[in-house]
Amino acid sequence: MDTNFSLHRILLLLKADWIEHRKNYLFSMGALLLVWLFIIFILKLKTTDVGQQAAVFVFGGLVTFLFYCRHVGNKVHKSISRYYTLPASTLEKYLTLLIEGCIFFITYLVIFYSGLLVWKLITPEAPIITLKDITFKNGSESGIFFLTSLIFLSYMTFRKHAFLIAIAGLATYIAVFAGFYVRILKAIHDNNQGFFKSSFLFDSFEFGATLYTPLMILFSVIMLCIGYLKLKEKELR
Amino acid sequence: MIQLTNVSFGYRRQKPVLQEINLEIKPGNIYGLLGKNGEGKTTLLNIMSGLLFPDKGECLVFNEMPEKRKAHFLQNIFLLPEEINLPDVTGQEYIKMFAPFYPTFSNEIFEACKESFDIDLTAPLRKMSLGQKKKAAIMLALSANTPLLLMDEPTNGLDIPSKSIFRKLLASHISEEQTVIISTHQVRDLESLIDSVIILDRKEILFNKPLDEISRKLDFRKVETEEASFYSEPSPSGTVGVVVNDTAEKSIVSLELLFNAATSSASRSKIKDIINH
Numbered sequence: 001m002d003t004n005f006s007l008h009r010i011l012l013l014l015k016a017d018w019i020e021h022r023k024n025y026l027f028s029m030g031a032l033l034l035v036w037l038f039i040i041f042i043l044k045l046k047t048t049d050v051g052q053q054a055a056v057f058v059f060g061g062l063v064t065f066l067f068y069c070r071h072v073g074n075k076v077h078k079s080i081s082r083y084y085t086l087p088a089s090t091l092e093k094y095l096t097l098l099i100e101g102c103i104f105f106i107t108y109l110v111i112f113y114s115g116l117l118v119w120k121l122i123t124p125e126a127p128i129i130t131l132k133d134i135t136f137k138n139g140s141e142s143g144i145f146f147l148t149s150l151i152f153l154s155y156m157t158f159r160k161h162a163f164l165i166a167i168a169g170l171a172t173y174i175a176v177f178a179g180f181y182v183r184i185l186k187a188i189h190d191n192n193q194g195f196f197k198s199s200f201l202f203d204s205f206e207f208g209a210t211l212y213t214p215l216m217i218l219f220s221v222i223m224l225c226i227g228y229l230k231l232k233e234k235e236l237r
Numbered sequence: 238m239i240q241l242t243n244v245s246f247g248y249r250r251q252k253p254v255l256q257e258i259n260l261e262i263k264p265g266n267i268y269g270l271l272g273k274n275g276e277g278k279t280t281l282l283n284i285m286s287g288l289l290f291p292d293k294g295e296c297l298v299f300n301e302m303p304e305k306r307k308a309h310f311l312q313n314i315f316l317l318p319e320e321i322n323l324p325d326v327t328g329q330e331y332i333k334m335f336a337p338f339y340p341t342f343s344n345e346i347f348e349a350c351k352e353s354f355d356i357d358l359t360a361p362l363r364k365m366s367l368g369q370k371k372k373a374a375i376m377l378a379l380s381a382n383t384p385l386l387l388m389d390e391p392t393n394g395l396d397i398p399s400k401s402i403f404r405k406l407l408a409s410h411i412s413e414e415q416t417v418i419i420s421t422h423q424v425r426d427l428e429s430l431i432d433s434v435i436i437l438d439r440k441e442i443l444f445n446k447p448l449d450e451i452s453r454k455l456d457f458r459k460v461e462t463e464e465a466s467f468y469s470e471p472s473p474s475g476t477v478g479v480v481v482n483d484t485a486e487k488s489i490v491s492l493e494l495l496f497n498a499a500t501s502s503a504s505r506s507k508i509k510d511i512i513n514h
């Protein structure tokens with residue numbers, strides 16, 4: 001029997017987290033609902049514009065995600081002796097953090113749709129967006145998975161300014177990538193080579209594009225694994 | 238139960254806190270881990286609980302390496318740190334949060350602690366004084382009833398009656414199978430409580446012996462100025478010192494005198510030799 005992994009202990013960790021932070025959670029949920037209702041009733045969403053609802057959904061999702069990351073950061077960096085000496089394995093503690101992330105997201109969905117349902121009751125002609133309406137294009141889901149994993153890892157790693165560090169890291173990465181891309185294009189131009197369909201370069205770029213989604217998912221999973229190792233490392237004061 | 242072999246540890250290279258430490262802790266005893274400030278008592282407890290890795294050597298607790306920090310291993314030890322970081326909850330919620338993690342948790346001990354310490358567990362911990370917070374943390378530590386209990390300066394912040402209650406609770410609720418290691422620099426707090434004493438000085442374990450054995454080898458009493466004693470110091474009732482016990486009777490060990498004698502440059506090596514041989 002693997003005594004180093006137990007669902008019961010994960011439930012205990014979730015319960016302990018709820019006992020400790022429930023006031024904070026309930027307050028934040030209430031505040032989020034009030035802000036959402038304020039947006040719906042005071043700013044009055046255009047009854048036919050699902051795009052506006054989608055924008056609010058994405059913004060709200062980002063705020064919820066950053067709230068979650070801050071919660072993870074506080075847990076990992078501040079309550080060291082208490083959290084790390086709890087009789088649960090690192091894997092159980094890490095899975096609990098990820099499960100909490102799912103719970104945060106589900107709670108956010110419930111609050112978002114509760115607001116919309118109230119709006120629908122008052123304004124029957126109002127549309128309600130579905131998750132399908134918010135579907136991102138051209139593999140952006142994997143890009144968002146990558147970005148959220150990067151920010152999550154940054155909060156696990158850095159005690160302060162984790163969000164800024166993640167964004168700065170991403171900006172540097174994009175800048176380097178863009179610089180590299182421009183250099184290649186310039187080299188092609190200087191050599192008077194065309195970038196025609198079926199050329200080797202075109203095929204290479206095409207191949208690279210097909211790899212985009214799996215690579216993004218792979219990098220995201222790697223970052224989540226690094227997050228686990230970071231938690232393990234933090235256990236050693 | 239605990240076996241440290243040639244363990245060295247330093248927070249910085251070239252500056253070891255512990256050097257080539259060898260220590261064996263047997264089950265069923267209450268050990269007093271004594272040492273001056275900054276001698277590495279907390280570091281040693283952290284190594285035993287798996288919070289720190291030795292740089293060299295090996296540490297085995299229940300025949301396991303603590304740094305692996307397996308869940309079942311952590312269920313068998315409870316570390317009460319000196320600086321307690323309690324959550325923003327009430328005393329009751331605090332116990333409710335952590336008690337289920339310890340299969341050995343005893344409601345009976347918890348009730349006895351609650352009655353003896355007389356603290357209002359319905360009050361939020363953040364509004365409690367340092368002493369009350371410490372009592373809440375001690376309640377959980379004792380009630381967890383783990384086979385190994387590591388306590389780092391547990392009496393810091395407690396008032397005099399509470400220190401006495403703490404001693405009584407520990408003495409009455411620790412079973413014969415349990416091992417307790419209490420680190421402190423306030424040696425008087427441990428008198429009449431511990432079975433064995435470990436003195437940590439200048440990066441090494443000076444000795445680790447049962448009080449019984451020490452009391453047969455050394456005598457702690459009033460000494461005349463011309464009398465040959467290893468160590469002496471003035472006290473309100475005259476000069477007191479440490480001498481060889483050449484009678485067949487056991488002496489009453491004064492932990493404070495023993496500690497002062499063992500850590501004093503003049504008497505350190507003599508005391509070490511007599512106790513270890």
